[in-house]
Structure formats: C-alpha cells, structure tokens
Amino acid sequence: MIEIEKVRKSFGQLEVLKGIDLTVKNGEVVTIIGGSGSGKSTLLTCINGLEPIDSGSIKVDGQDVHDKRTNLNKLREKIGIVFQQWNAFPHLTVLENVTLAPRKVLKMSKAEAEEIAVRQLRHVGLGEKLSTYPGRLSGGQQQRMAIARALAMSPEYMLFDEVTSALDPQLVGEVLDTLRMLASEGMTMICVTHEMKFAREVSDRVAFFHKGVMAEIAPPEELFGAPKTAELQQFLAATH
Amino acid sequence: MIEIEKVRKSFGQLEVLKGIDLTVKNGEVVTIIGGSGSGKSTLLTCINGLEPIDSGSIKVDGQDVHDKRTNLNKLREKIGIVFQQWNAFPHLTVLENVTLAPRKVLKMSKAEAEEIAVRQLRHVGLGEKLSTYPGRLSGGQQQRMAIARALAMSPEYMLFDEVTSALDPQLVGEVLDTLRMLASEGMTMICVTHEMKFAREVSDRVAFFHKGVMAEIAPPEELFGAPKTAELQQFLAATH
C-alpha cells in the first residue's frame, strides 16, 4: 500500500505539490492525468525518494520513504519506475540492461539473473533482442525493455511516467498493451499518462492534477463522464 | 492553379514519385494523406522547386517550375510553405522572423514590413509575442509564426507539410484552427497531414499516397466513407 499524506514540495520559489493526499491499495491501478507542469512527475519521483519532500509523508508498506533511517536503495527494490525517456543504459545490451541491477543490487549470480531477465523480456515481447544494444531498438521496444528491467527486480509497485509520450503514434500501442497486461496480472500501478482512452480502460481510479493540487479523483466512468471542476472539463475538452 | 503532370522523381536508386498527376484549382484545399515514406513531402518540395524533378512538369499559374528560365526566387514569393519542424529562425525575434523576407526579398521598408508582419501575427494569434525569441514559444506558437511568416509574403498558394506532427497533442488544435481559418478565407492550399478529422472537415479533395503513387483522390466523404483500394482501407484502419 502506498499512502501519501499532505505532501508539499517546492523547487526554489515554485511550489509544485501543494498538499497531495492519495492512497493506493495493493492491486489497484491509479492513473494520473493533468496539464504540463502540474506536478505529476514530481509526485512519482517523491514516491520512490528520488526527490526529497518538504512536508507531509509518503509511506510504502508502512515504511516512511523520507525518514532518514529508511534504506532507500532497499526500498526502491520494490518500487519499479519507468520514465518518459532515456530509460535505457545505452552501453549495455538488452540482456545486460535487465540483469545489471539484479546482479549488483540483489547480488544474484549471472545465471540466475539471466534466467529472470529472459523471462521478463519474453513477457514484454523482447525475447529475440537479448544481445541487441538499445540504440538499435525502436522507442517502443526501449520502453518495454525498461519495463522488463524494472520487473526483473520483482517490484511490488510500478510507477509509469508518461512512458508513451516520446513515442511515434505507431509505437504507442505496443507499450500500452504491455501496461494493460501488467494491470490485468494484478500489479499495483500508478501511471501518469496523456492517453485518455488507456486511462479510461485500465484504471481503477483516475486522478486529475492541476497546478500542484489533486483537483479530482474518481473511477474513470465518473471522472470522464461527469467532470466536476471547470479545469477538468477544460482539460478534457482540449484533449478531445 | 497548380498543375502537376506525370511527375517522377528518384533519390539515387529509390523512386519516390512514380508519375503523379494532380491539379489544384484556385481556392481549393487538397489534403494529402499516406504512410511514411510515400513521397508526400517530396512532392511539396518539388512544387516550389526546392527539389528538381526527373520528368513530367509542374506548372504554377501556367509557369513551369522546373524550367531553367524560371526565376525560382520570384516564383517562390507566391508559394508559401511550412514544414514539420525547425521552421523558426532561432536567432531572430518573432517580428524579425516575419519581416526578414519581405525586407530582404521584396525590399520593403522596415516600417512597411513590420506593419504587414504585425497584421499577420495578430491574424494567427501572436500579436503579443512580437519581440519574443522563438526558443521561448511553444511548438504550436512556432508553427503559427511560420505560417504568419509565409503569409507575410502575400502568397497565392500555401503548402503545409505535417505542420502538427511534431507537436504535443494539446498544441495541435491551435495550429489546425489557423489552417481552418485560412481555408475558410479561400486560400489555395495543399496540406499533408496525419490528422484525419481535420482532413475530413477542411478539404475539398483528399489524396491518398502509397509508395510514390497517388492511389486515390476524392472528396473526403467519398474517400473516407468508401475507400476503394485495399491499401487505403488498411491505412485508415491503422489510424482508427
């Protein structure tokens, strides 16, 4: 369970998160939508402790992420995250990309790590690309590799930050399919996305961020069907 | 009137245009759709003489574009073109971007050029951004500036090459609105686009390119409603 309480966060003068409350239960898929700069990415990076927060608290399985005593490297093993871009380690093959963390962080043997990696890469449809370098992959394949890499750590939670927005329209589908598959397998996920169709279809709840505030949160039918705030109405109209 | 007859064009071994015939009457809006690499952009650059053709002919108002005696610089003054990307001259302000060609090519005075530029920039909704540098504009604003820049030369024809495809989804709308406005004002236009909704709505005729051939051309209702060739059916299915 991820429990976010009254989280505030500023970059210098700019307050990016203005008191966010959100609880994500195990097995739940929460999608976050919202305009550019509304703080969506920032929230995700706060959840796995890549960015410190100013006040409030974030607990993952009851453990406070921003407590000094928390071993963040340990905690991050169970929170996978995939970003919009530059996810791949370009100097490593696909297989090495996926085995690196299990070997160095979980201290697995090479054989063991490779077994898991191959399984996850097959899972996302990259079983044929093991010894290719990411530079030779399409953007969609790179993103799926990044997902496999995160999955290889056997995370309990997955965070996705607009994983399709840097992709050509043709490639979006294959990555979203991978996410759908994960959702259907019961993975707990928070997905930031611009793909409304996807959000509608896959989420248990959709959250709408506006200027650092979570303006609305509701099951998709409700949120898309009957947007309450003027901002959300406007936002939905713009993205038709 | 733009008259394109049996135009063939190769890059090295690769034949990109395999005999294109197309006539665009004054005031008409023709949209070109088609897969990547089908030769759409190449045709546009041939129309204003940026690329030479191998055989066939292209006439604009009866003047042969690829005739050696044609003064291309002169001819281009009446054909505006806007590309997918890197249209803005980054070292000039918005106003300077628009006044540069009228001043240097049409030898207008600074005041005269600025008057026209301001008018065109207001027209595309950039009246407030005159002394901004393009780097500070959103992609959509940059494209609208590029349109204003082309309009400032008072062209009789406008060619648009996927002017929205490098833009974030939120910004697409504002640029398409500008194109709609131009169309409604009676400008003769050829638009290459991936936006089917736009094509359907604004075009007099839609042309479908496939591998260097104009596979179909028809009014939008007909083309989208009853695609004849298997390729077009497939293409439309893929772009839902």
Next chain:
Amino acid sequence: MFNTSLGIDDLIFLAQGAGMTILVTAIAVAIGTVLGIAFGIFRYQAGPVLAAPVTFVLDLFRSIPLLIQLVLANAFIGTVLRLKMSGFTVACAVLSLYTAAYCAEIVRGGIQAVPSNTRRAARSLGMSWFQDMTHIVLPLATRIALPSWIGLALGVMKDSALVYVVQVTELLKSTQILITRLQEPLFLLLICGAFYFIISFPIARFGGYLEKRWSND
C-alpha cells in the same frame, strides 16, 4: 635537401627525442587523466561553491602559458624550495597537472551529458550512488568524453615540445640540436613536423570517427 649529411646516428638521436616526447606525454596523460577524473567528479558532485578553490586552481593551469608554468615550477621547486628535482620530473609534474586541468572539464562535461533520467533509472533500481557512478555514469561519460580526451592527449603531446625549458631534450629540441650541427633547418624541421603529424593525425581521425559513431546512436 636530398644530399643530406644526416647520418644513421642522427636518426637514432632524433628517435631518442621522439621517444622522450612520447614518454613525457604518456606519463602526463596517465597521471593527468586519473587526477582529472577525480577533480571532475569532485567538481560535479561538490557543486560550484564547495569546488571553487579547486576550480580556481585548475583554471590557472588553463589560463597561463605552459612555458611560464614550466619556468615557474622549475624556479619554485629548485630556487625557492631548493629541492633537487630533475627536469624530467618537473616536466612530468607540470604537464600532468596541466592535463588534469583540461581533463577535469572534459569529465565534468561528460557526466553532465548523461541524461538525468538514465541516472534516475539506475537509482530507482536500488543501485547506490557508487554503483550508479561505476556502472552507468562513467561508462556513458567515457563514450561522450573520449573524443575530447583523445584531442587532449594529442594536445599534450604537441605541447610537450615546450619542456625544453627545463632541460628535457624531446623531439623538437633534438631537431634544433641537429640543426645546429648540420645546418639543414628546412629538411630537419620537416622530418620533425612529419613525425608529430604521423602520430597525431591518425589518432585524431580515429577520435573523429568515434565521435561520429557514438553520436549516431
């Protein structure tokens, strides 16, 4: 020019000079690179304020003619501190720091060019700072920085022509010695220039090739 009195012994003498050029360069580049990596990481990690003293000192090495650096170091070590240090040692020490000063910039630039998301991805997988540095950042920064580093190494080789001021007889000095005796300046200078060129040009080309190849993917 074609009936030269340049003998086989003289060629050996020139080769010794060339050997000295290469030796001094190799030592300076080896030590300078290690120091440069350390300084570069420090400058990147410590932030501008903490790193200011290091930044300042390194900047000195890039803002004062190498000739003066050598003369000053020589005078300071020998005259002021009265340490007996061979010219070779002084030359290597100064050139190493000189190399380090440039190398630190290259390293810092290389690290900065690693996209922050790539680093975040590594940290998100539970890797520690050190693991991130060794497995992700340095390998990537190396690819970005290698072409510039090759340029630097060649630059140091060319600049090592100045160590004659601390009585080290490298290639250009050997050439001048032979000119004194044989009085065939043009011919000898061309040999000397050709030597630098033959070493530098292919390596520089290789650097350009790497740059092109790596910037494409």
Next chain:
Amino acid sequence: ADMLDDVISSGTLRCAVVLDFPPMGMRDKDNKPAGFDVDYCNDLAKALGVKAEMVETTFPERIPALMSGKVDVGVASTSDTLERAKTVGMSVPYYAFEDAVVANEKSGIKTWEDMKGKTVGATAGTYEAIWLEGKVKEWGTGTFRPYQSQADVFLALSQGQIDATVATTEVANSNIKSGNFPGLVNAGKTPMVPDYVSLFTRRDEYGFINYMNLFINQQVRTGRYAELYHKWIGDGEPADLTIHGVYR
C-alpha cells in the same frame, strides 16, 4: 654539508654547458657534447674525483638551471657581470673573449659602426646581446632581435633575417670556417672591453667558489689552459687572465 661536500659525496658534478657555441661548446658527429667548456668541466670533475655530467642549457636558461638545482656549476662561457653576481657566485675568469662583428655579405657591413640602423641580433641573455641591444638603443635606429640560441642567430644571419651579429672571435671564426654558412664575413673587432668569463655556482657556496678559483689558477699553472686553447681554438697565445692594476 655544503655543496662541495655534496658533489664529492654524490660522485657526480653536473655542469651547465651551452652546446651551440662552438668551439667552446658543441656536439661532435655522434651528437656527444664536446668543446673547450666540456673539457674544462671534465677537468674540474677529475680534480674533485667525481664523474662529470653535461646538462645542456640554452644561454638564457643556464643561470635558471643552476638556481633551480638542475646543475651544480655553470661552465658555460658566462661573462662575469655585476648584475649576474647579484644572483650567482662568480669564480675568477677562466677565459677571455674578444668580440667580432659577423655580417651577411649582402648587408655591406664592413666595420662595427656600419651596424648602425641595420637589423642585428644575438643570443638572448648573453654579454654580447646586452651590449648590442644597448648600442641599438643608443643609436636610436635599427632593430635588435634576441634569439634563443647561438644556432638560431647564425641561422637567421645566413638566411638574411638579420644583417649582423656580434660574437666572440672564436665562435665567429669557427662558424665561418665550418662552411655551413656561406656568405658570412668577419667584419672586424668591436670596441667592447674583453669579455672575461667565469665559472659560476650558487652565490653562498664560498667553499666551492674558493675551490674553483684555485682550480682555474692550477689550470693555467700546469699549462692545461694553453693545451685546451690549442686543441679547440688553434695556434697563438691564449688570453691573459689577469688584469693590470687591480686585485681580484
């Protein structure tokens, strides 16, 4: 221990020598150091019972080489100017030069006075250079160019980059005779006072300076001075190293 002790116990005497100054210092056909100064250093090392090591320096670098500890002593035809004596300790003279004008034939220079208004040069930091630069300033016309080595001066002179130089008679004759520089002529003596040259070491090494003084004295007494003169410079009498009317 002072430097005399240091040298004896280290077993090596490091001499700064200038090797583009024939016949005083040069390289033989094996590119090995040779010349009057080189032999003189070897003699000094032999007297001290140690091995000699030649450290080649340029003229401008010979004193910095001593000051920075690269050498123990300079045997480098160094004029005993008062300015230098502020920095290093000078022995009594071990040789004396007379200077001559060497000119490029094409310049038409026949005597030292013809140098007025011409482009002249000499080796940076030498006694001749300082004198010549002074003269050019005094004349208020012409140009003076210092080069880093005697070799560059003669190269420049033979290429015609400069019209004339001032060099010791020995060097002038040796270079003209070598045949390496066609078109150079000896245009006669200069009105410079004879150029007495000394060995030098650190200013505060009195023990060593004392030793060198006695050594120079012994070289003359034993006839080694004349022997070296005949070996490197030629027939005739070596210059008198005493100066009439004063002590030193």
Next chain:
Amino acid sequence: MFHYTFHWNQAFQKLPQMLDGALVTVEIALASMVLGIVFAVLLTGARLSGWRTLSALATGWVEIARNTPALFQIYMAHFGLGSFGIHLSPFTSLLIGITFNNAGYLAENFRGALKAIPETQTRAGRSLGMTGVQAFGWIVLPQMLRISFLPMTNQMVWAVLMTSLGVTVGMNTDLYGVTQALNAISFRTFELFAIAAAIFYAITKIITFGARLLAARLFRY
C-alpha cells in the same frame, strides 16, 4: 622557511615594461583572431566547395594546423619561410604562425557548427524567395557564429597563450619576451614570471568575461 629571498620590489619596478609587453601580446592575439576567422571562413568554404584541389589544400592546412605543435608552426613561419628567402620580422612570423593555427582550429569548428544547423533552415529561407547567398548570410551564418562563439572565445585565449612562443623567433616586445629579457639581466626568475603569469591570467579572464558580456548582448535567444 625558504632559503630564498624574494625580491618582489625589484620585480615590481619592471611592471610598466611588462604591461607594455602585455599590450603587444593582446594586439597579436586579436589580430591573429580576426585574420584567423577570415581564413577559417575561407577554408570552410573551400572545403565545402566541392572543388577537389581547393578542398584538399584547405584540408591540408586544417590538418597540419591541428596535428603539429604550435611552436613548430611558429618556428616554421620564421626559419622555414626564411629558407626560401622570405624574411619576416618576429612580430610577423609570430602573427602568421598563430593565425595559421587559429584558422585551422576555427575552420574545423565552423564545419561542425554548419552541420548542426538543420538543412530545413536553409530550405525555409529559400522557400521565402531568398537566394542561396541571402539564406546563408541572414539565416545560417548568424546561427553558425553563435554555435562557434564559445570555441572562438577559447581559441582567443589560446592565441594569447601562444604568443609566449614568440621568443623562439626573436620576439622581445610581447609579455613573455619582455619578461625573459628582464630575467636575463636580473635572474629574478620566480618573481618576474609570477608577475607575468598573473598578467596572463588577468588577460584571459578579461577575455572570457568580455566574451560572456558580448554573447549576452549578441545572442538574446
């Protein structure tokens, strides 16, 4: 602590002479930069001209400039040309040597900068009816100069540092030459060269700072 007595006073008395030398140093560096940029533009043009011989000559220049020591180039400009009976003053030789070097490095740079400007920029210009020359002059060149501005600043700093090599061709009026001449008389090596170093440092800082100001004025995008 030191066995050495610093004679700063004696050295500081020579400051006016050294500052005169610094002026000459800056003059040479500036002149060599201006000439270097002109030649670099010509070399870049020659290399892109498609005319084989011309392009090979230009490439030869660029590669020699970049692959041999600057000291060698300056020495060649004096004694190398001297072998052909071309007599140049030390000032001219030094200027030629540094200009040769600057032009080579800058030409390589300009070529890279040109590559970084998307071809669509020229196309956009041509589509507006501009001639090739107009499109280059109004659109490509300004952007190229901006991309090359930092490397040009660095090259300017290099040019200043390279003037110190003039002593090898008999230069005695620039900062290094003056310092060496003073040193030959008094042998206060450390003091004199420390002052020279400080002056060189100040010059380079003024250049980089000035360049930053200039860039802020010139490039507001």
